[in-house]
Amino acid sequence: MAGREDSTGGDTVETERETVRGGEGGEETSPGIIKDTEKNSLAFWKDVLKLSYLFKLWFSPKVGNGTTILFWQGHWIGIMELKLSFPNLFFFARNPNCSVKHFLEKAPFQSSFRHPMSSLASRELQQLRLLLQNVPLSPGQDSWTWKWNSNGIFRVKSCYNFLVHGGVISRFGKGFWNIPMPEKAKLFYWLCYHDKVLTRENLIKRGINIIGSCPLCGEHGESMNHLMMQCNYSIAYWHLILSNLNIPELPSSFTEIWNRWRHSHFVKTKFPTLECLLITAIWCIWKERNLRAFHFQANMPPLSAKKAVNTFVSWVSVISHPINVRLLISQLSQAPV
Numbered sequence: 001m002a003g004r005e006d007s008t009g010g011d012t013v014e015t016e017r018e019t020v021r022g023g024e025g026g027e028e029t030s031p032g033i034i035k036d037t038e039k040n041s042l043a044f045w046k047d048v049l050k051l052s053y054l055f056k057l058w059f060s061p062k063v064g065n066g067t068t069i070l071f072w073q074g075h076w077i078g079i080m081e082l083k084l085s086f087p088n089l090f091f092f093a094r095n096p097n098c099s100v101k102h103f104l105e106k107a108p109f110q111s112s113f114r115h116p117m118s119s120l121a122s123r124e125l126q127q128l129r130l131l132l133q134n135v136p137l138s139p140g141q142d143s144w145t146w147k148w149n150s151n152g153i154f155r156v157k158s159c160y161n162f163l164v165h166g167g168v169i170s171r172f173g174k175g176f177w178n179i180p181m182p183e184k185a186k187l188f189y190w191l192c193y194h195d196k197v198l199t200r201e202n203l204i205k206r207g208i209n210i211i212g213s214c215p216l217c218g219e220h221g222e223s224m225n226h227l228m229m230q231c232n233y234s235i236a237y238w239h240l241i242l243s244n245l246n247i248p249e250l251p252s253s254f255t256e257i258w259n260r261w262r263h264s265h266f267v268k269t270k271f272p273t274l275e276c277l278l279i280t281a282i283w284c285i286w287k288e289r290n291l292r293a294f295h296f297q298a299n300m301p302p303l304s305a306k307k308a309v310n311t312f313v314s315w316v317s318v319i320s321h322p323i324n325v326r327l328l329i330s331q332l333s334q335a336p337v
Contacts, residue, residue: 066100240305
């Protein structure tokens with residue numbers, strides 16, 4: 001209790017003053033502040049729990065004594081959560097939030113379910129028995145490992161890679177933007193690789209009513225892989241460009257080009273600048289396609305291949321490997337284009 005003077009009459013009135021002393025300094029804190037802090041803390045943890053699905057996505061549980069891992073909803077065995085693997089059986093579970101330890105130590109298994117069960121649930125119960133027969137508990141604590149690092153230890157870099165690249169960095173992006181070629185050509189190749197170029201097939205997917213046949217051959221639908229790799233016109237075009245280079249046959253998709261063919265030992269050792277030729281040739285195929293689609297003009301494959309070689313020669317002047325470039329140009333000059 002503490003006294004204070006009343007400003008109206010000067011009399012002393014007794015008022016109750018509640019204080020809370022905390023910490024080593026014994027500082028006084030208002031009870032209202034403490035209540036607000038508790039309320040804010042509760043709201044904070046509610047928001048954290050909303051992100052629990054991300055925790056399951058990022059971390060893999062390893063069962064020890066099974067006290068902290070949910071039996072039905074934890075991704076601790078098999079390729080998915082048990083409630084998804086055994087949906088009919090999960091419907092009859094008495095405790096959908098039980099731990100691994102609680103479920104495994106409760107015998108018999110039937111007591112964990114409501115009865116009578118459906119025939120599908122009974123069948124899934126037998127499958128669950130077989131799955132769990134070699135899952136002993138250990139006296140150690142449950143543990144969690146970081147999925148996106150080989151050693152299971154969290155690293156900020158691996159978290160960044162997961163958020164940006166989905167956990168795996170594409171080989172496409174490594175060093176690609178440092179290739180000494182015009183940015184417009186590299187950007188176009190990147191769009192082709194991800195199938196984002198507005199081919200007629202992609203325009204139809206977007207609801208645009210258009211004839212979907214390939215402008216180069218007129219026989220098949222114009223998908224990206226068909227236009228650049230599989231069309232009869234494109235096949236003849238690539239043959240004219242690569243015939244004198246003794247290069248293995250070009251793959252039939254962009255994925256194969258970047259993930260296998262481009263990184264093959266043959267291509268990397270013999271023609272380090274071949275990726276520049278690849279980007280140039282794809283750029284020139286698209287120009288030929290647009291020439292036909294919008295200007296109603298057409299060049300035969302030999303002329304298109306010659307234009308691609310000339311474009312390549314004009315672009316490679318900035319490449320930092322002049323010996324390799326001269327070798328490639330000299331061989332290209334002998335091609336029958």
